[in-house]
Amino acid sequence: DTAVSQTPKYLVTQMGNDKSIKCEQNLGHDTMYWYKQDSKKFLKIMFSYNNKELIINETVPNRFSPKSPDKAHLNLHINSLELGDSAVYFCASSQDGRRNGYTFGSGTRLTVV
Amino acid sequence: GNSVTQMEGPVTLSEEAFLTINCTYTATGYPSLFWYVQYPGEGLQLLLKATKADDKGSNKGFEATYRKETTSFHLEKGSVQVSDSAVYFCARENPGRRALTFGSGTRLQVQP
Numbered sequence: 001d002t003a004v005s006q007t008p009k010y011l012v013t014q015m016g017n018d019k020s021i022k023c024e025q026n027l028g029h030d031t032m033y034w035y036k037q038d039s040k041k042f043l044k045i046m047f048s049y050n051n052k053e054l055i056i057n058e059t060v061p062n063r064f065s066p067k068s069p070d071k072a073h074l075n076l077h078i079n080s081l082e083l084g085d086s087a088v089y090f091c092a093s094s095q096d097g098r099r100n101g102y103t104f105g106s107g108t109r110l111t112v113v
Numbered sequence: 114g115n116s117v118t119q120m121e122g123p124v125t126l127s128e129e130a131f132l133t134i135n136c137t138y139t140a141t142g143y144p145s146l147f148w149y150v151q152y153p154g155e156g157l158q159l160l161l162k163a164t165k166a167d168d169k170g171s172n173k174g175f176e177a178t179y180r181k182e183t184t185s186f187h188l189e190k191g192s193v194q195v196s197d198s199a200v201y202f203c204a205r206e207n208p209g210r211r212a213l214t215f216g217s218g219t220r221l222q223v224q225p
Contacts, residue, residue: 031211033212035213040217041151041200041217041218041220042215042217042218043157043202043213043215043218044215045212045213045214048211048212050211055211056210056211056212090156090157092157092213094211097145097206097211097213098145098164098206098208098211099145099164101147101159101162102147102159102213103159104149104156104157104158105156106155106156107155107156
């Protein structure tokens with residue numbers, strides 16, 4: 001059983017399109033995250049949700065909108081895609097992350113052409 | 114700030130060599146510290162962690178000790194294998210901010 005699963009694994013799309021990435025965790029964790037990894041492998045937090053409530057919203061263009069229908073799901077919708085949005089997006093979850101660490105999904109490689 | 118600094122890679126070693134990847138953090142509060150590993154084409158996996166000063170995290174032959182006096186959390190392994198080739202990330206979580214701040218990652222290449 002995959003603990004944190006995200007779909008799709010690869011996404012190639014044209015500039016200006018709208019796309020969504022889905023994430024689900026079956027660990028019973030109360031907090032979920034989206035991280036972005038750029039071409040130089042640098043990882044940066046985008047959003048976090050705790051029990052469906054937005055907790056962290058970093059400096060991210062408002063074209064990016066997270067949605068958490070329940071505490072096991074956190075989806076990422078991106079409007080009007082731009083070339084600079086090309087990256088790998090990782091979903092993660094945690095329960096008392098300071099003690100237990102965070103569990104990451106396998107990533108979604110987004111390529112905007 | 115709440116930053117994490119890692120040594121730049123790539124680090125290239127021969128099999129069975131000793132590994133050290135340096136990591137230092139800014140001394141803001143009392144963070145928990147982590148090492149994550151990313152194998153080619155995969156997501157991040159938690160390698161080890163430490164939650165307070167002098168704690169030692171260990172897993173799969175890797176070790177790191179939380180050193181408050183030097184604000185460091187260096188990753189070590191006594192004898193690396195080709196299968197250890199990956200990108201290693203040092204990370205911190207501060208109290209009151211439930212998110213990881215990552216270092217820039219260090220690529221390790223182990224040659225047979």
